[in-house]
Amino acid sequence: MLKNILIINDFAYINGGAGKVAINSAIGLSRIGYNVTLFTAVGPIDESLKLTNVRVICLWQKDILSDSNRLRAVRQGIWNEYARKEFEKLLIGLNPQETIVHFHAWIKALSPALFKPIENLKFKLVITLHDYFLFCPNGGLFNYQNLKICNIKASSVGCLLCNCDVRSYPQKIWRYLRQMVQWKFVKSIKNINIIYISKLNREVSYPYLKDISNKWYFVQNPIDINHRAVVDVRNNEKYLFIARLSSEKGIGLFCKAMRDLHLKGCVLGDGYLKDRLQKEYPEIEFKGWVSGKEKDELIMQGKALVFPSLWYEGAPLTIVEMKSYGIPCIVPDKCSASEEIIDGKTGFIFKSGVLTSLEDAIMKYEKVDRNIMQKNIIEDFNPGKYMLVNHCRRLLDVYSDILSGC
Structure with a gap:
């Protein structure tokens, strides 16, 4: 019988989609009455956790990108021995027949070292595929040099020889080494269970993981839903971009489209590209x-959301959030965002990474009857499926199935 739930996440605070799901699910599961422990490396502890029954273990380490001691970061990124020891201590005090270990994110601080005690102590493991770090060295199946989806088999010799890294080829070699260390321990674990978050997410992951897991579960991510009135987009002029300002998110494509079509753009997000893009596109609001x-006030000014992500993004939360406001979305075909859109009825789908296709989709939207499109969005939208309580109920079904060995 399930009593204990261990949730593994690099950060003790919300720093992105995966962290948000990990922390919110920890809170939701603890409210139901389970003993929930959130095992993390990097602080501070999120305010939302402080008035809950979630036990938070934070090792107060630096993530490998922020650590000024680069030698320590290189070593810790491949094998965080301190995290392994502390995690093992935690596991030793628990009964494997009453405990689920649920991994969300571990690459940026905790490291693959955490997989070793799971196999040694025979705990049941489930991993949510928020990204592709389980089998791809850079985590995205994406070539950051040419800004295209990578078609080379992940972790192959061809992968090693390909400079796809966002920073440098030596960094790629280091990532590849980390991947080899991780895979050694992952493949030794019996019966790894996988949670996928979209059809595309499963489709691109299954060929790599089919030999280590025969249990795959779909679990809808919980998402903050707007419960106020929908946005009246009829007289709004601003196209919204809401995401991290990094190359794989397609921010460059958005800016080019706004300039080419002489439309108003508003960017909500930060990242390493912000300063350069602000100078290059002064007509766009950042x-x-x-x-x-x-x-909320900025979203209320939105005419539509443009989501031009270039990679196999697993389940972007922003699309559902915009649907709850009744805001149409323009999304790429090679991203799971397209699974949330009925092309031409609740938004538009364009060819991923192709500027002319994006611009064509935007111009179609310019000509559409937005009242009808909003009506379609409202009729199609089911807020209940995205509620945290339903997410937690589904997780409990998954955990029960795993522990029962069915």
């Missing part, structure tokens, strides 16, 4: 990361 009332 608001940085926003939240709460400020974010």
Whole structure:
């Protein structure tokens, strides 16, 4: 019988989609009455956790990108021995027949070292595929040099020889080494269970993981839903971009389309490309990361969301959030965002990475009856499927199935 749930996440605070799901699910599961432990490396501890029954273990380490001691970062990224020891201590005090270990994110601080005690102590493991780090060295099946989806088999010799890294080829070699270390321990674990978050997510992952896992479960990510009135987009003029400002998110494509079509763009997000893009596209508003009332006010000014992500993004939360506002979305075909859109009825789908296709989709939207499109969005949208309580119920079904050995 399930009593204990261990949730593994690099950060003790929300720093992105995976962290948000990990922390919110920890809170939701603890409210139901389970003993939930969140095992993390990097602080501070999120405020949302402080008034809950979630036991938070934070090792107060630096993530490997932020650590100024680069030699330590190189070593820790491949094998975080301190994290392994502390995780093993935690596991030793628990009964494997009453415990589920659920991995969300571990690459940026905790490292693959955590897989070793799971096999040694025979605990049941489930991994949510928020990205592709389980089998791809750079985690995205994406070539950051040519900004295209990578067609080379991940972790193959061809993969080693390909300079796809966002930083440098030596960094790629280091990532490849980390992948080899990780795979050694992952493949030794019996009966790894996989949670996928979209059809595309499973489709691209299954060929790599089919030999180590025969249990695959779909679990819908919980998403913050707008419960206020929908946005009246009829007189709005601003196309919204809401994401991290990094190359794989397609921010360059968005900016080019806004300039080419002489349309108003508003960017909500931050990242290493922000300063350069602000100088290059002064006509576009760059608001940085926003939240709460400020974010809500900017969304209320939106005409549509343009989501031009270039990689196999697993389940972008922003699309559902915009649907809850009744805001149409323009999304690429090689991204699971397209699974949330009925082309021509609740938004438009364009050919991934192709500027002319994006611009064509935007111009179609310019000519559409937006009242009808909003009506279609409202009729198609089911907020209940994205609620945290339903996410937690589904997780409990998955955990029960895993522990029962069915």
